[in-house]
Amino acid sequence: MIGVAMVGTGGISPRHLQAYLTFSARAEIRALVDIVPERAHEKAKTLNISAPVYDAYQRILDDPSIQLVSIATPPSTHAEIAMAALAAGKHVLVEKPMASSLAECDQMIQGAKEAGRVLSVVAQNRFRTPMMKLKRILDSGVIGRVVHVAVESYWWRGPQYYDLWWRGTWESEGGGVTLNHAVHHIDALQWMMGSPASLTAEMGNVGHENAEVEDVSVAILRFQQGAMGQLTSSVVHHGQEQKLLFQGERAAVGFPWQIQAERSQPNGFPVANRGLVEEIQALYDSYPALTYEHHLGQIDDVLTAIEHQRVPLIDGQSGRRTLEIITAIYESATLGKRVMLPLGPDSTFYQKDDLLRQVPRFHTKSRSVDAFSVNEITT
Numbered sequence: 266m267i268g269v270a271m272v273g274t275g276g277i278s279p280r281h282l283q284a285y286l287t288f289s290a291r292a293e294i295r296a297l298v299d300i301v302p303e304r305a306h307e308k309a310k311t312l313n314i315s316a317p318v319y320d321a322y323q324r325i326l327d328d329p330s331i332q333l334v335s336i337a338t339p340p341s342t343h344a345e346i347a348m349a350a351l352a353a354g355k356h357v358l359v360e361k362p363m364a365s366s367l368a369e370c371d372q373m374i375q376g377a378k379e380a381g382r383v384l385s386v387v388a389q390n391r392f393r394t395p396m397m398k399l400k401r402i403l404d405s406g407v408i409g410r411v412v413h414v415a416v417e418s419y420w421w422r423g424p425q426y427y428d429l430w431w432r433g434t435w436e437s438e439g440g441g442v443t444l445n446h447a448v449h450h451i452d453a454l455q456w457m458m459g460s461p462a463s464l465t466a467e468m469g470n471v472g473h474e475n476a477e478v479e480d481v482s483v484a485i486l487r488f489q490q491g492a493m494g495q496l497t498s499s500v501v502h503h504g505q506e507q508k509l510l511f512q513g514e515r516a517a518v519g520f521p522w523q524i525q526a527e528r529s530q531p532n533g534f535p536v537a538n539r540g541l542v543e544e545i546q547a548l549y550d551s552y553p554a555l556t557y558e559h560h561l562g563q564i565d566d567v568l569t570a571i572e573h574q575r576v577p578l579i580d581g582q583s584g585r586r587t588l589e590i591i592t593a594i595y596e597s598a599t600l601g602k603r604v605m606l607p608l609g610p611d612s613t614f615y616q617k618d619d620l621l622r623q624v625p626r627f628h629t630k631s632r633s634v635d636a637f638s639v640n641e642i643t644t
């Protein structure tokens with residue numbers, strides 16, 4: 266039985282807690298921690314959890330009955346809490362974004378390595394049947410060499426969204442839509458395509474006056490193998506359509522699931538390749554559906570990693586690769602230049618202070634609330 270402490274019991278925490286309750290034969294929630302303990306008490310009551318409540322994560326570090334710490338606190342606190350938990354010999358599942366800088370990611374990866382513990386970063390969208398199947402289709406090579414990828418990470422959030430105290434500043438949120446929303450699609454992108462070799466980006470804040478951070482960014486990517494890519498991150502898109510579309514030499518496939526295939530006529534003009542579409546669809550249909558999806562799927566994976574001493578699907582390196590692309594977008598958009606990857610300690614934006622010193626403040630954050638009276642969230 267794996268003893269779990271939940272640190273941060275706000276909006277997203279029920280997804281973690283419900284997953285641990287679902288896997289009650291494998292995990293038990295043994296502590297709830299929040300600097301506002303009333304929130305932890307409220308979650309305990311609503312979800313019928315009988316675990317002690319603490320107001321500081323330090324209180325659980327010496328508790329030998331806790332082996333896994335689930336962190337769902339604001340992004341600027343992830344690295345400190347994760348590092349302390351790993352140093353105390355706990356496994357860690359940390360919400361996205363992994364941390365506020367690549368330097369912090371590297372420290373967390375090092376901490377997990379030294380402690381010999383599992384470190385996983387939440388990217389629950391990988392645990393969706395169509396996403397897993399898309400990855401398998403790409404890995405199969407059936408669409409040929411990928412020549413272009415389009416990522417549309419379109420979300421819509423009203424102006425009040427950034428009133429929450431930790432959102433909307435570079436210091437505590439760490440960034441805007443690219444970091445906190447598009448992170449899901451950037452994770453899927455690097456999982457399926459690998460990291461780009463270079464990128465160029467622009468960003469702005471076109472509709473959220475109570476935020477320093479960007480509410481839209483547009484990046485152009487170039488991959489080592491020659492493929493090009495475009496990635497838009499936005500919280501100003503009504504309809505919130507979200508898409509990844511991979512153009513291969515033989516066919517295009519995407520999420521939400523879609524296939525198109527053309528072949529050439531003698532004059533180069535296209536004609537539909539129905540046979541190939543049917544072949545790819547049959548392959549897609551032959552893959553099994555996931556038993557557990559979203560946070561449930563990822564927490565199943567993390568528990569399995571601990572039980573079998575294996576690496577989780579989304580480990581620290583994977584979380585870092587996603588933050589590396591985001592950091593490169595911030596660097597490029599801030600400095601107005603193309604950025605080459607990978608980014609290491611000599612990069613201009615490696616430390617959080619480097620980023621804070623250089624990024625533009627689009628607006629001054631002037632309104633702040635401790636919590637919303639209704640904190641239902643969609644993911």
Ligand SMILES: NC(=O)c1ccc[n+]([C@@H]2O[C@H](COP(=O)([O-])OP(=O)(O)OC[C@H]3O[C@@H](n4cnc5c(N)ncnc54)[C@H](O)[C@@H]3O)[C@@H](O)[C@H]2O)c1
Nearest residue numbers: 273274275276277299300301337338339340342360361644
């Ligand atoms: N995976 C997803 O789809 C998804 C969706 C929403 C939020 N998130 C992420 O989850 C994290 C939390 O977001 P949220 O929407 O639940 O925020 P929230 O503000 O609703 O909850 C955060 C909670 O953490 C507590 N807290 C703050 N600092 C703390 C500390 N040092 N120790 C203990 N508790 C502390 C706060 O009091 C609050 O109750 C963020 O990193 C966010 O990006 C992920």
